[in-house]
Amino acid sequence: MTTASPPVPANHSNASICRGCWDQMRVPIPIRGPLALPFRAFGITRSKMNPDICTICERSFQYVKKQRQISASATILFADIRGFTDLSERIEAVKLSEIVSLFHDRCAQAIWAHDGIVNKQMGDGLMAIFNFPIVRKDHATAAIMAAVDIQRSCTAALNSLNPDIGGLPGRALGVGIGIHTGDVQIGEFSSFRSDFTAIGGVVNLAARLESQAAAGEILVSAETATQDPDLTAGAEVRPLMLKGIEQQVQARVLVKS
Ligand SMILES: [Zn+2]
Numbered sequence: 292m293t294t295a296s297p298p299v300p301a302n303h304s305n306a307s308i309c310r311g312c313w314d315q316m317r318v319p320i321p322i323r324g325p326l327a328l329p330f331r332a333f334g335i336t337r338s339k340m341n342p343d344i345c346t347i348c349e350r351s352f353q354y355v356k357k358q359r360q361i362s363a364s365a366t367i368l369f370a371d372i373r374g375f376t377d378l379s380e381r382i383e384a385v386k387l388s389e390i391v392s393l394f395h396d397r398c399a400q401a402i403w404a405h406d407g408i409v410n411k412q413m414g415d416g417l418m419a420i421f422n423f424p425i426v427r428k429d430h431a432t433a434a435i436m437a438a439v440d441i442q443r444s445c446t447a448a449l450n451s452l453n454p455d456i457g458g459l460p461g462r463a464l465g466v467g468i469g470i471h472t473g474d475v476q477i478g479e480f481s482s483f484r485s486d487f488t489a490i491g492g493v494v495n496l497a498a499r500l501e502s503q504a505a506a507g508e509i510l511v512s513a514e515t516a517t518q519d520p521d522l523t524a525g526a527e528v529r530p531l532m533l534k535g536i537e538q539q540v541q542a543r544v545l546v547k548s
Pocket residue numbers: 309310311312313320344345346347348349
């Protein structure tokens with residue numbers, strides 16, 4: 292793996308205490324600096340989901356929330372590399388892994404810069420949650436801004452990686468993103484994994500939106516768009532019939548500029 296991690300964005304907070312534990316429990320858990328050392332000895336470190344939260348809020352949901360699951364308002368973002376399946380049959384494994392790791396690095400930086408967490412990584416795709424465990428009242432806005440950042444940094448990086456890949460006619464390599472806002476169930480839903488995730492109709496719809504997004508597109512649900520009319524003003528409205536969803540969805544299409 293030769294891809295270097297991109298520099299930490301200027302607006303990244305680098306909090307000295309875990310923002311998740313603070314927002315959820317008002318408990319200060321040191322995650323940076325000398326005060327973090329004794330915690331590290333007990334295996335409490337920064338989470339891979341977001342370096343501003345710790346492994347307590349990542350893996351001990353029931354301890355943090357005092358229940359197995361909660362219902363919470365959140366914005367869910369799905370992103371994946373469009374054209375990847377097609378590509379994976381045509382280029383070597385080393386190049387493929389370079390593309391995937393570049394995608395995940397750039398996405399994570401953009402999501403963290405807006406206080407989201409990278410909850411799941413699935414091959415050439417990922418799922419992010421905004422508003423848990425770091426609380427952001429403007430979580431819809433945060434997710435849209437993260438998506439815009441993802442499109443900006445991934446497009447440039449993917450194109451620079453290998454001009455031969457992006458340049459094939461009809462086989463543009465780019466990122467597709469879907470975003471939806473609403474009440475989700477958050478908790479531990481697996482008996483053999485201890486990290487939390489979000490489930491429910493809102494999560495499914497976000498995933499379906501992503502599956503319909505072309506390379507370079509951000510598909511935003513009406514519910515998310517309502518939360519930030521300014522960011523989505525003038526966007527194309529695309530009616531979509533999505534698998535498993537009865538009513539037509541009026542998606543807003545944000546295209547990378
Ligand atoms: Zn924490």
